[in-house]
Amino acid sequence: MMILGLTGGIGSGKSVVAKMFRELGADVVGADGLAREIVTPGAPVLVCLVERFGDAVLCADGSLNRSWLAQTIFSDSRARRDLDRITHPAIAELARQRFAELAEHGARIVIYDAPLLFEAGADKQVDAVAVVAVREDIQLQRLMARDHLDEAAARARIASQMPLPEKIRRADYVIDNNGTLAQTRRQVVLLMARLVSMAGEGPVRPENAE
Template identity: 50%
Template sequence: MRIIGLTGGIASGKTTVARLFEKLGVPVIDADKLAREVVEPGTQGLARIVDAFGAKVLNPDGSLNRAELGAVVFADPAARRILEGITHPAIRRLAEEKLQRLRETGTGTAFYVAPLLIEAGITSRVHEVWVVYLDRETQLERLMARDGLSREAALARIASQMPMDEKKRLGRIVIDNCGSRKELEAQVLRLWEEEIAHREAERCQDSVSPK
């Protein structure tokens, strides 16, 4: 099974791109969704986070207060590394389970969406990397609008990740999301046709061709 790692900076549009591919029939495993699963109430992940950061990171109902935890880890690289040490192994195990299930069904191509795919050094899990790109100012504006952040807070979150221009150079495919939604959809459709549907058709043809 071909696994495409889809990444980009915060607020770059990774989730939007992933949903567009999913609508076209390509399975998507989203590390952000896995990250929520591994810290749900009652999980070992959440218990370890509370041990590390205190009960202040919990909501009254016992669920994780993401805003509170985010304020801590985005301001402190050491705290962020502690959090990643708790969540990343759990996310990896869950991702491997889901990928194995896709392999067993004969899936030819799947996306693994992870914002820190490159920073966390986990590109070995995928066969190639695609990057959703935004210029810095557009990224900043969209992040502020999306999360209701001040410019200072948004800059801190952007600074915690690899610069977009550097990440862009590491992608085999770069999806430019600086323009309109219509332009983005056109790029995704073209990539699906050229990079996925065409290859899947060739794979199926090879599988039925006489040896």
């Protein structure tokens, strides 16, 4: 089984690219989904977050107050480091479990969609890394529209992550997402074909490139 780590800056279009890989037959594991699993009410990680941040980190129903937490960590680097220290090991362990389950079921190509792949050291869990790259102005516009943020808040979130040039330097593959969806998809199809070939499965069907 081959695992490709898929990462990039916030708002770069990783989810769209991950969906394209899934449509081509890859199994996709999303770090954001794993992050939600580890903080269900009563989970040890959520208990640790309450110990660190207080009851304000919880909603009235006992679930994680994601809005409050996001505002806190993007304005306080120490709080962000503490959040990462608490959550990253649990996410990594759950990812390992998912990969093992997929391997048992015969999966050959797995995409690990992880926004903080490098920051969390999760690049050590994958066989290769692809970065979804986009110009900063496009990234800023997408992020502001998607999360309903003003420019200052959006820039703070972008700045909280590893700079894109550094991610590109450390990546094995780069997917340019500045153009149309069709242009992005062509790159994904080519990369998927390469992964399939490396995994010894034979070629991707030509119609998938349309």
